[in-house]
Amino acid sequence: MAGNSIGQFFRITTFGESHGSALGGIIDGVPPSLPLTEKDLQYDLDRRRPGSSRYTSQRSELDTVEILSGVFNGKTTGTSIGLIIKNTDHRPQDYEKIKNLYRPGHADYTYEKKYGFRDYRGGGRSSARETAVRVAAGAVAKKYLFNRKNIKIRGFLAQMGDVHCNLKDWRQVDNNPFFCPDIEQLTALDTLINNLQKSGDSIGAKITIIAENIPIGLGEPVFDRLDADLAHALMSINAVKGVEIGDGFSVITKRGSEHRDEMTLDGFDSNNAGGILGGISNGQPIIMHIAIKPTSSITVPGKTITRENEETHVVTIGRHDPCIGIRVVPIAEAMVAIVVMDHLLRQRAQCEKI
């Protein structure tokens, strides 16, 4: 309960179901006098929205966001910003068939056991559709961070199945439907998705997010370390099963003499730590990786049980993504921006340095 909020000083609270009338949210703690229009939010919403390429779900939502408050004469007033995104292409009737069974790999079973009944229309609140509001709110943070502190928060597809995408060129990321920075891999990605669509299956992915120009000193000792809050925010995204900071799981086999980033007058010799030491940003880029599971909404039939405790099979016929990982890029950027923004304000409150 009270789980629909994130952030202490820069706080986002959201509402909305996949096939309800609207999604929305409230952003609290926005500094005043930031120039802001709906266009600023729409850019990332468009990057996230489905139906934008043949590689993603064909659900056709415009995801048009309206700012209902907190902005006056084109600038933030410092009061809470109300956002609404109306659902336009909702088709609750598509979900009548699944209302009495639990789709494997989905939250149908857990929501129903938790609450006693569930909104079965497209997963209700558990749908990734909810992330549209995160993206809208994150865009406000991104704008502030970039305009005032030159902070850049960007993500890309690092891996899909066995296809690895190296960070060859940031400029390519928004030039292809995969958020892939490595144009040599576009064909391989296209082939992989095509094969998945034919077999009615899906695949996992790895996304990397890099935050640059982060001031030194963000993050709190002990529980609210910057990395801990980032892990929270990133793991809260639907389908994320793992989070790494810097070297991540590769540290298991590393020696201390290898991993520690030595310092000279030119700065750090390396960035194995991923920009965070003792939970506090050290001025280097913050590097994060997340693992996104393959969606369970596939046409390969799966065994499951009904609410009346009978065994059955389920085939997902809605409009879904063969690799939801693709569309996670703007969502992950938004979550990182929200956390960095929150900690920037916290640092300013306590230490006045920023």
Place this chain on the structure above:
Amino acid sequence: MAGNSIGQFFRITTFGESHGSALGGIIDGVPPSLPLTEKDLQYDLDRRRPGSSRYTSQRSELDTVEILSGVFNGKTTGTSIGLIIKNTDHRPQDYEKIKNLYRPGHADYTYEKKYGFRDYRGGGRSSARETAVRVAAGAVAKKYLFNRKNIKIRGFLAQMGDVHCNLKDWRQVDNNPFFCPDIEQLTALDTLINNLQKSGDSIGAKITIIAENIPIGLGEPVFDRLDADLAHALMSINAVKGVEIGDGFSVITKRGSEHRDEMTLDGFDSNNAGGILGGISNGQPIIMHIAIKPTSSITVPGKTITRENEETHVVTIGRHDPCIGIRVVPIAEAMVAIVVMDHLLRQRAQCEKI
């Protein structure tokens, strides 16, 4: 700021530096009438404390915890529980040498830049010594969870360097200084540590934590998903660089038809999700893995700079662990217990079912 607390309903707040006079904390939200003595807390504190084997730091702290409030006639009263652990083997003078430089891989640099100056005695608040209070507080959660709900939260060393330890026998975990469930690997671990001690180096590790008998329904939609809160809690432990739930990063190359856990009347066919669907526990064991970096406190000399901006080298001569991962086991169990306890109370508040 205000970063020294974790949990919404079951909330832990801590204080204390590595070489100050005492560590301590406050546990708020403990249900009344739980039988509780200092002995209940001491068991896990003893598992965590240094100096207990030749494989860990030789700092010799008894880590004796005192309960100062919140318990009357042997039972919790429902009011806040004050805890104190006095530092007895602190040797702040050991740290005079490092007070003017930044140890690579440590928080010296970030604390100083964040706050303007730092408590350099053993890392001050950034020292892993702080985790003693987490373990004491976690023991209260563990006791409640086990006594009232039969919930078991246990961890083990899954990997150190290249040595893999499989979960062969839970009973072995507390029978060796490595928390290793696989006695066939004890020799390899011993050899690895010996070699590290000789070379003055350190190594990373992987810890697995499994929570069993978790009721269905714990975790909240959207931001306070159970996995998100677990990721937060685990990533907040010193030296943790990665967190996985269930299949973790291996999902990247998996198909949806492979990963989703199908259901029959006998329950789930598999547990690739790691016990959490849509952020809510599904009644299966919750499986978590964490990556712990090799400590940077090693005798291999490292390049660094001083506060006066001169290049220098540092050799750590304090009392340190070749593999801090070993001692993370009880800490990680404690953090998981704190999160589960918090969500158990949240679920009871909203849904009355537990």
Place this chain on the structure above:
Amino acid sequence: MAGNSIGQFFRITTFGESHGSALGGIIDGVPPSLPLTEKDLQYDLDRRRPGSSRYTSQRSELDTVEILSGVFNGKTTGTSIGLIIKNTDHRPQDYEKIKNLYRPGHADYTYEKKYGFRDYRGGGRSSARETAVRVAAGAVAKKYLFNRKNIKIRGFLAQMGDVHCNLKDWRQVDNNPFFCPDIEQLTALDTLINNLQKSGDSIGAKITIIAENIPIGLGEPVFDRLDADLAHALMSINAVKGVEIGDGFSVITKRGSEHRDEMTLDGFDSNNAGGILGGISNGQPIIMHIAIKPTSSITVPGKTITRENEETHVVTIGRHDPCIGIRVVPIAEAMVAIVVMDHLLRQRAQCEKI
């Protein structure tokens, strides 16, 4: 910042300006399976809304609330409830005249100094119009409390200027535009308002709120006492300048032998404490009084200064209430309901007794 939320487990977050496009809010932590429709919220909104009698502001807002999420098939789902109330009779142009000056007794000056500029349209966020969302959210709490626990939370006009209204008959409260329980005073109130309207002035008021059938045990030791949280909630209502619990300020001249409520097997002999002992409800009715200042929006000219630091006079010509105290009754009931609901859930979480 992050000041637009109230409650820990049952949490309300709101947005919206007086003359923006809409007001709204999010209710988090609502227990599932509560039957709920917009009609349940509309009843109290209609009691609060202006333009309903000639004694209040003639701004004609329908205050029609829409539930955007969190309710499915007529019942709450346990997820966050999004609310929106569109502004229909907003006339921002009425406020062009005041945009360069600070109305005395209003928040114009403080908002501008705090944020650097302000939304001057009708006071923006500082307008009492914001309270519509509180009333809508409070109606959800009221419904749960009454349906599940038979808790009644009701308020009435206790005093306006020198006219005292005794609690003679609860049934009269909603039968007159003053929320007055004492029909013998209706003429005096009518005369008072008429005179104020003639003189272009306003008057203060006292409202009493009584919460009945409150279970014993709500409220936490120390900072989150039930009375402290009620004081917070009530003082957060626009124009409230004082809060009393039970005997309130009359305790100053009372003896301990007089004030303490003695107990017999029939219960408490009296209720001077107002239903709360040590911050925790004792099962007696909770009695609260609040003082509401006379609105500063009057036609009697007042001295003030402009943004350019020139002296001037202001005459309020918008549509205002001669005694805003009247309309505070449903708002105060809502705030009390929100606090009681939050503490009911807290008590259930920790003590399982409710």
Place this chain on the structure above:
Amino acid sequence: MAGNSIGQFFRITTFGESHGSALGGIIDGVPPSLPLTEKDLQYDLDRRRPGSSRYTSQRSELDTVEILSGVFNGKTTGTSIGLIIKNTDHRPQDYEKIKNLYRPGHADYTYEKKYGFRDYRGGGRSSARETAVRVAAGAVAKKYLFNRKNIKIRGFLAQMGDVHCNLKDWRQVDNNPFFCPDIEQLTALDTLINNLQKSGDSIGAKITIIAENIPIGLGEPVFDRLDADLAHALMSINAVKGVEIGDGFSVITKRGSEHRDEMTLDGFDSNNAGGILGGISNGQPIIMHIAIKPTSSITVPGKTITRENEETHVVTIGRHDPCIGIRVVPIAEAMVAIVVMDHLLRQRAQCEKI
């Protein structure tokens, strides 16, 4: 639950029972580099402690506070500050007689019904002894506010029974055991207390607190208004039954033309608002009044019931105050300082202006 904390950015969490081994607390969010010693905290603790005059309880606690963390080389480090105050004159045996009955006007009954059993030793956590930690924590806030912003927060006894004390001279307040600013009333106060001691009774009081040099702009719109947070903090003090800001309950009979504070180039013409407009400080002194009930610990016998549901009488024989209001002065100052400090940091975080 989780009710033992106050503040969002500057957060105090406390523990301890009246007759347990120690009281203590943790202060989180303290800005770094504030010079701080135990002496800074002791000054206000000595003002609060009992046994300092024949007008107060003869319990003889030294209330010596120890700072356990968060201060290094005489300055705050920015990390959490642990505080402990050991109980030295606890006499739990004094309370054996009351362990089976509920003292009227005390929290015995509500604690027992809430939690199922209670720590009966001197009221356990419900004792005003708990306020010692508030005073210690408040002293840190007071020091920061005064050193950095020249903010003064001071209180005085405004009324005891029928004896009114006017603010004639601040310098007198700490020169007499009543915190009375009006030396002409000292004899009347002495006589009143003497009579109460003879009759074994107690009396209520009114305390006024004034905060000066508060920057314009502290306080948030809607729920976290500065007045709302002050009301929360003040009402959370044991025995407080009413809180007023500025004109308080006298606004009921005032006209808008009278109450609103008009402005000229010389500033506000008056301060009826008590320094807060729209929940935000306006730069004028913040004026607060609180009503403190007469203690129920008196020797006049009172009717009550036992845990076994039998009627009986109780006579309090412990060591108590005829007017607890006297000792509330430093406690109220501390609570106001904590709230102001929290809002100062909040304002700095969002608006950078302070």
